[in-house]
Amino acid sequence: METLITCKRCRDRVPVSELKSDSKATGWVCHTCYAKEHNLISPAPTAKPAFKVPINQSYVCDFCKHKFNSAFKQKLCPNCGERDALRPAGGSGAGLIWEVEDLI
Ligand SMILES: [Zn+2]
Ligand SMILES: [Zn+2]
Secondary structure, eight states, rough: OOEEETTTTOOOOEEGGOEOOOSSSSSSHHHHHHHTTTTTTSSSOOOOOOOOOOOOOEEETTTTOOEEEEEEEEOOOOOTOTOOEEEESOSSSHHHHHHHHHOO
């Protein structure tokens, strides 16, 4: 018959062959406690870092009515080359903010 030793953590009586030295090597723990201590059981899922996607803003040229999308603030119409004829299309508040910016 195998010798039973008390696990330091859960106080279960486990056979010597199932015992493991704990992380600090100060005593003996059973296989289950050992796995818990070393995060072998259900490791926490690693959270994916939030990935920021640049917002694609729609623009329309007041001069030639050309429409396009850009993630960056545009000043020059890529179609007719007209300056300051662009305004954000689709968005409601975006155009207002831009007009205020231009006045400053
Ligand atoms: Zn244990
Ligand atoms: Zn244009």
